[in-house]
Amino acid sequence: xRKKTGLGQKKELDAQLxxxxxxxxxxxxxxxxxxxxxxxxxxxxxxKQSHGTSAAQEKKETFDLDLVFKDPTQMNVNLKKNxxxxxxxxxxxxxxxxxxxxxxxxxxxxxxxxxKKSIEIATATVTPRSTVDYGSLISTLDVLRKxxxxxxxxxxxxxx
Amino acid sequence: xxxxxxxxxxxxxxxxxxxxxxxxxxxLKAAGFTLMLTSMVDMFSMLVVFLLQTFSxxxxxxxxxxxxxxxxxxxxxVREAPVLAISSDGFLYLDQEKVGKTEDISKKPNGLLKxxxxxxxxxxxxxxxxxxxxxxxQADKEIQSTVVAQIMGILxxxxxxxxxxxxxxxx
Numbered sequence: 001x002r003k004k005t006g007l008g009q010k011k012e013l014d015a016q017l018x019x020x021x022x023x024x025x026x027x028x029x030x031x032x033x034x035x036x037x038x039x040x041x042x043x044x045x046x047x048k049q050s051h052g053t054s055a056a057q058e059k060k061e062t063f064d065l066d067l068v069f070k071d072p073t074q075m076n077v078n079l080k081k082n083x084x085x086x087x088x089x090x091x092x093x094x095x096x097x098x099x100x101x102x103x104x105x106x107x108x109x110x111x112x113x114x115x116k117k118s119i120e121i122a123t124a125t126v127t128p129r130s131t132v133d134y135g136s137l138i139s140t141l142d143v144l145r146k147x148x149x150x151x152x153x154x155x156x157x158x159x160x
Numbered sequence: 161x162x163x164x165x166x167x168x169x170x171x172x173x174x175x176x177x178x179x180x181x182x183x184x185x186x187x188l189k190a191a192g193f194t195l196m197l198t199s200m201v202d203m204f205s206m207l208v209v210f211l212l213q214t215f216s217x218x219x220x221x222x223x224x225x226x227x228x229x230x231x232x233x234x235x236x237x238v239r240e241a242p243v244l245a246i247s248s249d250g251f252l253y254l255d256q257e258k259v260g261k262t263e264d265i266s267k268k269p270n271g272l273l274k275x276x277x278x279x280x281x282x283x284x285x286x287x288x289x290x291x292x293x294x295x296x297x298q299a300d301k302e303i304q305s306t307v308v309a310q311i312m313g314i315l316x317x318x319x320x321x322x323x324x325x326x327x328x329x330x331x
Contacts, residue, residue: 019197026204033211038220043235044296044324049316069305128305135230135301137308138327145234156309 045141049153062122065111065149067103069129072096072136075103079111087114096136100143107147123151221296221326224253230301235329241294242279243326246311248300262307269314276318293319298326 063086066078073096079087091106093099112118124144128137137154144152221238223229224245245253252259254275259265265272283291295315299308312323 019201023197023201023204026201026208029208030204030211033208033215037211037214041235041329042221042223042229042238043232043327043329044238045232045234045327046236047312047323047325049312049321049323128309130304130306132305133301134299134303134305134308137305138230138232138301138325141325142232142234154305154309154312156306156313 045138045145046150047141047152047154063114063119065121065124065144066127067124067140067144068127069132069140071129071131072133073099075099077103077106077111079114087111096139100139103140104143104146107143107149112147121149121151123153124149125153125155127155221298222256223326224256224298227298227300228302229298229326229328231330232327233330235327236324238296238326239294239324241296241324243296243298244311244315245298246300246303246308248302252311262311265314266307266310272314273318276315276320280319291319293321294324295320295322296324296326 062081064080064083066076066080068076068078070076073094074090074092077089077091078085079089087110089106089110091099091103093102112121126137126140126144141152219238219240221243224243224247226247226249227245228248243253243255245256246262247253250262252262252265252272254272259272259275280291297308297312297315299311315321315323
């Protein structure tokens with residue numbers, strides 16, 4: 001150990017870190033962070049209910065998409081231009097998961113490339129049925145958002 | 161016989177006993193362990209850094225009891241807004257306060273509309289910017305999608321047009 005010499009009193013130059021309070025502090029920090037940490041990521045899916053308001057009428061010459069559930073394994077996909085239907089497709093699947101896979105394929109191959117041209121969807125609306133649960137509705141919105149269709153509205157079915 | 165004495169003048173058996181006693185001592189010394197403080201402090205520091213990094217800075221919304229949120233692969237960040245919850249027990253909650261039965265409110269939404277108007281008035285008092293119409297909607301994944309659509313219709317009629325559907329993110 002090096003010591004200061006020449007001034008009569010000898011002082012230690014090497015400081016020693018007191019580890020006990022340091023470990024105490026670290027363990028308290030770990031406990032606090034473990035307790036307060038949020039392990040489930042809660043997110044949101046944004047829905048803009050612009051249907052029937054002036055916001056929907058702003059743009060011209062754009063395509064709109066209309067998804068109407070018949071039941072959990074069947075839905076109609078309508079492509080509209082200026083409010084008029086230009087293409088109507090029926091999407092089916094043996095299960096709901098198969099329906100979602102088919103919907104994704106239909107959107108890529110027949111909707112977003114309409115008449116061999118890539119188009120943009122301004123707004124999309126989903127009309128659910130009472131037989132379709134909320135979790136399935138979110139999965140449908142997921143498929144739309146995955147295909148970069150973000151202006152989505154949910155309509156109330158007239159007949160259920 | 162004293163075992164710790166020098167082995168110079170000892171016979172073979174005594175030497176054996178002295179060696180055995182020494183070996184026992186060595187064994188005892190080996191059994192005692194020292195805590196590796198450096199490694200422990202390293203581990204603690206790494207844990208603290210990891211936990212601090214995972215500490216979310218985004219606003220967290222409280223999930224209402226009895227609501228199992230659906231999963232989503234395209235979640236966006238939660239924004240601070242009033243929370244309307246439709247639970248699996250058939251009741252509707254606005255900011256954790258029970259409003260009434262969902263079925264009844266779908267037919268007669270006056271109670272809910274009044275409470276939504278109070279939120280709008282409070283917004284106008286505390287903000288100078290125009291009303292954004294943002295609301296977080298939590299609904300149980302098992303309930304009918306038409307029930308959610310009806311509630312969304314009520315919200316839209318009350319100028320809450322930017323509805324954030326709460327989901328559990330699975331990227």
